Amino acid sequence: MVSRVIPVDPFDLVIFGGTGDLARRKILPGLFRRFCSGQMPGEATIVGAARSEMDDDSYRTFVREAIVEFGGGRHCEDGTLDEFLKHIGYVTIDARGTGGWDDLAGRMRDGIVRAFYFSVAPALFGDIAERLHNYGLATPESRIVVEKPFGKNLETARALNKTLAQHFDETQIYRIDHYLGKETVQNLMAVRFGNMLFEPLWNSQYVDHIQITVAETVGVGGRGGYYDTSGAMRDMVQNHLMQLLCLIAMEPPARFEPDAVRDEKLKVIRALEPVDYHHIVRGQYGATDTQPGYRDHVENPRSTTESFVALKCHISNWRWAGTPFYLRTGKRLKSRSSEIVVVFKDTPHSIFEEDAGRHRNVLAIQLQPNEGITLGVTIKEPGPGGMRLIDVPLDMTFADALGPEAEEVPDAYERLIMDVIRGNQTLFMRGDEVEAAWAWTDPIIEGWTRRGEVPKPYDSGSTGPDDALMLMHRDGRKWREIRS
Numbered sequence: 001m002v003s004r005v006i007p008v009d010p011f012d013l014v015i016f017g018g019t020g021d022l023a024r025r026k027i028l029p030g031l032f033r034r035f036c037s038g039q040m041p042g043e044a045t046i047v048g049a050a051r052s053e054m055d056d057d058s059y060r061t062f063v064r065e066a067i068v069e070f071g072g073g074r075h076c077e078d079g080t081l082d083e084f085l086k087h088i089g090y091v092t093i094d095a096r097g098t099g100g101w102d103d104l105a106g107r108m109r110d111g112i113v114r115a116f117y118f119s120v121a122p123a124l125f126g127d128i129a130e131r132l133h134n135y136g137l138a139t140p141e142s143r144i145v146v147e148k149p150f151g152k153n154l155e156t157a158r159a160l161n162k163t164l165a166q167h168f169d170e171t172q173i174y175r176i177d178h179y180l181g182k183e184t185v186q187n188l189m190a191v192r193f194g195n196m197l198f199e200p201l202w203n204s205q206y207v208d209h210i211q212i213t214v215a216e217t218v219g220v221g222g223r224g225g226y227y228d229t230s231g232a233m234r235d236m237v238q239n240h241l242m243q244l245l246c247l248i249a250m251e252p253p254a255r256f257e258p259d260a261v262r263d264e265k266l267k268v269i270r271a272l273e274p275v276d277y278h279h280i281v282r283g284q285y286g287a288t289d290t291q292p293g294y295r296d297h298v299e300n301p302r303s304t305t306e307s308f309v310a311l312k313c314h315i316s317n318w319r320w321a322g323t324p325f326y327l328r329t330g331k332r333l334k335s336r337s338s339e340i341v342v343v344f345k346d347t348p349h350s351i352f353e354e355d356a357g358r359h360r361n362v363l364a365i366q367l368q369p370n371e372g373i374t375l376g377v378t379i380k381e382p383g384p385g386g387m388r389l390i391d392v393p394l395d396m397t398f399a400d401a402l403g404p405e406a407e408e409v410p411d412a413y414e415r416l417i418m419d420v421i422r423g424n425q426t427l428f429m430r431g432d433e434v435e436a437a438w439a440w441t442d443p444i445i446e447g448w449t450r451r452g453e454v455p456k457p458y459d460s461g462s463t464g465p466d467d468a469l470m471l472m473h474r475d476g477r478k479w480r481e482i483r484s
């Protein structure tokens with residue numbers, strides 16, 4: 001059953017970049033869905049703040065259109081959207097200037113939760129933090145939500161942490177990684193730490209290897225300029241895949257509390273061994289007769305930025321010594337699928353004839369498109385024909401398990417915004433975690449630059465370069481098929 005909805009406390013939420021793509025597609029529709037569910041209280045206000053000249057009414061029209069386009073559903077027609085829009089306001093503001101800040105300060109109410117969502121380019125984070133302080137908007141109870149990318153290497157991430165720390169305490173800073181807001185990601189913790197079944201087997205004695213795949217079908221789209229300075233390693237591995245790796249590999253925290261969980265994640269990152277460059281494959285999607293390739297998309301015919309990465313890494317601790325982790329992510333792949341796969345070892349001895357077949361237990365945690373968990377269990381093939389073994393899935397696809405109520409499960413952004421209002425940092429990255437992740441990532445990227453490495457081309461709609469398949473074949477393993 002879907003859990004009860006508990007309304008959060010009244011709040012003032014300011015969305016810097018309130019006219020941007022992220023606000024339109026995710027933040028505003030997400031807030032509306034929380035309003036529909038009864039979680040957003042009647043006393044809440046949401047203020048869009050951006051450079052565009054608009055008044056409250058024209059912003060409400062903008063918000064209405066965004067919600068209708070991106071998932072308001074049936075509530076758009078029944079008057080709920082009109083009710084929601086009464087909570088919306090707008091301030092024209094310049095993050096680097098003086099205009100709009102007094103107006104914004106005048107709209108804030110005392111004694112209630114105050115949250116500032118930095119949905120703007122990272123170059124503006126410092127300017128906004130400083131002005132929130134100078135204009136008296138930042139109270140000890142205020143929180144700020146910071147979008148990715150959080151720096152582009154260790155040095156810039158450190159500098160950003162330092163800038164934010166001048167005006168906000170770490171307990172006020174919510175570094176968002178929307179992968180952590182996904183239902184299955186949290187379920188991963190429930191499965192691991194809420195059952196007796198898995199945790200005793202969750203180590204290198206029983207787990208052969210773990211795969212994490214985040215495959216996208218889209219190319220770089222309109223983000224070409226940014227993406228070409230970033231690449232898959234910075235854009236996906238350093239944050240999203242790293243967070244998934246932490247949750248799958250961490251020790252049980254003493255409590256499900258922010259710092260207990262984040263301490264354990266940090267230990268995983270710090271225990272990651274440097275990656276041997278033979279164990280990394282970079283790729284870049286090429287053009288076809290009908291489709292432009294990566295270099296066309298980013299309008300850089302000599303780009304050596306990767307749109308695909310596959311790598312093998314090891315965690316040097318007692319639990320995982322000897323169990324490799326294979327990570328892969330890329331754009332323009334055959335289907336959109338994010339999955340964590342735990343492949344258990346063979347049984348120590350088979351009592352069956354060789355031709356009965358031999359199978360391994362596989363636990364697959366699918367994050368998108370259909371959130372759910374499947375456990376492959378070996379059984380006898382039914383019917384006559386002697387003892388033949390087959391795999392059957394114990395399927396916990398949420399949509400099937402929950403029925404129509406699955407639609408009510410909040411998406412990652414809406415859940416995380418409500419966590420900000422509640423003051424729960426468990427699913428947000430701490431500053432030292434982000435820095436540790438960069439400390440592991442930087443030498444990999446620097447190595448590519450030093451060696452002048454060029455990514456391997458791969459076809460759009462494929463599973464990436466052949467070398468990525470070889471990465472596992474060499475170890476006598478294979479990637480699980482990328483499924484939609």
Ligand code: NAD
Nearest residue numbers: 017018019020021022050051094095119120121147148149
């Ligand atoms: P965008 O370019 O669509 O929007 C930027 C917003 O910032 C606009 O509202 C604009 O008016 C405002 N802005 C720009 N300069 C300003 C200034 N000087 N003063 C005040 N406002 C100013 O960007 P976006 O795609 O919405 O992304 C916002 C942030 O979220 C970025 O950090 C991005 O990396 C991150 N992000 C976006 C997505 C996404 O899907 N769009 C996903 C993950 C992270």
